Amino acid sequence: MLRILKTDACQPDAAALKEAKRVLLAGGLVIVPTETVYGIACDPAVPGAMEKLAAAKGRDGGKPVARLAADGAQVKTAATHWNGGLEALAEQWWPGPLTIVLETRDGWTGYRVPDHAVAVGLAQACGRTLALTSANLSGEPDTKTAQEAIASVEADLVLDSGPSADQAIPSTVIKVDGGKIECLREGKIAFADVQARFFKGLNPEG
Structure with missing residues (x-):
């Protein structure tokens, strides 16, 4: 019941x-x-x-x-690879409406x-x-x-x-493979903003 x-x-x-x-x-x-x-x-x-x-x-x-x-620490532990771009995304939007698909020991898995x-x-x-x-x-x-x-x-x-929420807007879903980032579904966060933050995290001096 x-x-x-x-x-x-x-x-x-x-x-x-x-x-x-x-x-x-x-x-x-x-x-x-x-x-x-x-x-x-x-x-x-x-x-x-x-x-x-x-x-x-x-x-x-x-x-x-x-x-x-x-939290991001649970995700970092599960990920096969972790880099500055992912760290930047986690710092900016976690907690928040961003799902990140990463490679893990169990295959590609999305985390939020x-x-x-x-x-x-x-x-x-x-x-x-x-x-x-x-x-x-x-x-x-x-x-x-x-x-x-x-x-x-x-x-x-x-x-x-x-x-x-006032509007049922789902999370933005991205896939990160090393230094590459792909939008699987654009939701509450604009992919352009996610992409910019990711590459800034990869190249903080750039």
Whole structure:
């Protein structure tokens, strides 16, 4: 049975985060707010959790799912390569609406550090990155309230902290391969700004 836990957007309730962690460790799905849209998360380390997430989204289980990180340090540890450009992006837009696709030991994976205390608090509580995707059926509009997310996807627990944003604008998604940067989806942050910051970080004296 779906449970809804109300929590403050700026100071999330520790008991709510603890319960969400318990659900995730049991292989369940949790709807969680971010500063852009509501998302649905699972623990990718739990067998069967990623398949359950794909089924809830109604999409091919082989499609990549971004990871929710508590901070840039978690991402840096997972990345195969890290450089000054990535460091500059992390300093400028994490936490924030930027997803960076990097090469890791498990292949190419996207990472995001949302500018939202509930989402970051959940990743901190779990002690590792979580799989996070938008809380809507594939092809359907993004959701910006817990009620919209509940109506769109099936989950085991909902962390409801009110509307995520006035406009449900998703994160900008980029791919970084060494000194090359590619825009996979332009969202809340203009790619031109991301690109300029990346190359300035690579060549600080340039």
